[in-house]
Amino acid sequence: MSTLVKPLTPSAQGPAPAGPWRAWLAGPGVRYLLLLLPALMVVAFVVYPTVATVIHSFYRLDPVGRVTGFAGVANYRMLFAEPVFLQVLRNTAIYAVASVVLSIALAFGMAMLLSGKVFVNRLLLLGIFSPTVMPTIAAANIWLYFLAPQLGLFTHLLGDFGIKNANLLGEPNTALGALVALFVWKYAPYFTLFLMAGLQAIPQNVRDALRTEDPHGWHSLRKVVLPIMAPMLAFVITLAVIYAMETVDPVYVMTQGGPANGTNLVMFYLYQLGFSYYSWGPAAALSGLLLGGLSSLSALSLIALERRSFHWA
Amino acid sequence: MGVKRSPWRRGAEGGVLALIALIWGFPTLWVLYATFAGTGTTAGFTFANLIAAWNTAPFAEYTLNTIVIVGGLLLSQGIVGLVVGFILARYEFPGKSLITAIFLLQIVVPVYAVLIQDYQIIQGLHLLNTRVGIMLPYAVSGIAVLAFRQAFRSVPRELEEAARLDGYDMLGVFRRVYLPRVGPAAVAFAVITITYHWTDFLWPLIVTSSDAARPVVVGLALLAEASESGLQWNLLAAGTAIVIIPVLVVFAIGTRRILASFAATFDWH
Incomplete structure (x- = not known):
């Protein structure tokens, strides 16, 4: 009889025990940590290049692309x-x-x-x-x-x-x-x-x-x-x-x-x-x-x- | 159809559609014809052009590069989208709007506008002419983050509370309540990202300088350039066929499902 009654709630299959490791994983610290790397990637490849593009457009650049001095609107x-x-x-x-x-x-x-x-x-x-x-x-x-x-x-x-x-x-x-x-x-x-x-x-x-x-x-x-x-x-x-x-x-x-x-x-x-x-x-x-x-x-x-x-x- | 239209008009509409389909589909038909129709002694169906094109350029290498690049980006954008989307949908914390804004900026600023800066960063990291160098600026996708955030938000809170009463912690709730309910968003995101990166041209073109990292689309463009200096058109057609046949097959099998999923994603009721 008992074999016919399948457990309906997931709890019957037993949730994993909540150890200190999992408690830390659910805490606020780990959330910032998880957000940090993706956000830094966007900063590195989008935010920084955006700012640098605008700034560089007002500077003199040599053929390798290095800044050599202020140019004002000369580039434009x-x-x-x-x-x-x-x-x-x-x-x-x-x-x-x-x-x-x-x-x-x-x-x-x-x-x-x-x-x-x-x-x-x-x-x-x-x-x-x-x-x-x-x-x-x-x-x-x-x-x-x-x-x-x-x-x-x-x-x-x-x-x-x-x-x-x-x-x-x-x-x-x-x-x-x-x-x-x-x-x-x-x-x-x-x-x-x-x-x-x-x-x-x-x-x-x-x-x-x-x-x-x-x-x-x-x-x-x-x-x-x-x-x-x-x-x-x-x-x-x-x-x-x-x-x-x-x-x-x-x-x-x-x-x-x-x-x-x-x-x-x-x-x-x-x-x-x-x-x-x-x-x-x-x-x-x-x-x-x-x-x-x-x-x-x-x-x-x-x-x-x-x-x-x-x-x- | 609630109201019947005159058969004349329905016929005319059908005719217009058929004409459009013929004109729009003609280039594809022509490529397949030029690739598989033999000429002269080998009249009839032939794989000769396809094999010759495959051997003219390192298509195996190109194809492998494309698979690694597109697969890697799918994985990294998907995982980041799931994790970040979940945190943004489910938690309140200081600095949340700033972090959301950063990911929004990733959508708003087109890669093409910061192409030169990104090139210099990849150069500085000594990653020019590598697959990682092609992938790095795209590793995080704001579209994926937004899509998954939206999908997680639409999961009823009662489901989560029920799972908590059953003794699940946050990780368990994520796995058993949230993850199974973002399937449609995941499919839509996958279709968008695969087509975008599979067809992307300018960025991989400037980052690569040898066949070691070149994706198939860049390889095909270089083949076309070489064709102007005397490569046979049949070979170029066959090279083009190598690139388009896989997608055509996928699209032919899933035509209705793909169109329907698109309509559902952008159904603005």
């Missing part, structure tokens, strides 16, 4: 005096605006199309989300081949439409356009995932009602869907801006910033300043600017994600 002045940097800023602005607008608009449309479907073909999903699971380097390799002059697949396709011997990566404008297209192709499905999750916030009966009351959907889109989606949209747009600003992998593989710096984006320029030209002073100044810009954006996205009270319109 050197950075902005370089015409290439102004072009980099222009490139990055055009690239970021075009990439973010196109990818978010497409993602929104795809989310609307996909969210109503109870059953979507697995092959369809695999096709749409294959760019999402692919590393950007791999994607850039494939695109490099598609766009290659003469042998590229897309180049051949253009040839069939009467555009002979196109060299899209050889012209500054079309090369930047190709980078934008790669961004949209790579990230639109990823943003779709977030927006689909956001669309779930609209109750099914509201959706059904909207479909009968407002068959064309424009009114409900403006008055119902967009307001409900606003926090998620804010989060995804911030994310898109951060990703666009941090773009470096496709530049490295597809163009190396060329032709004539036409596709040199801010992150690739930072890499060049530091690791190709050993120009650490202007690199520190640029790091300082990126730090301010990217950190504020990340803080915004965090607020949007945590508080969910990020409204507009």
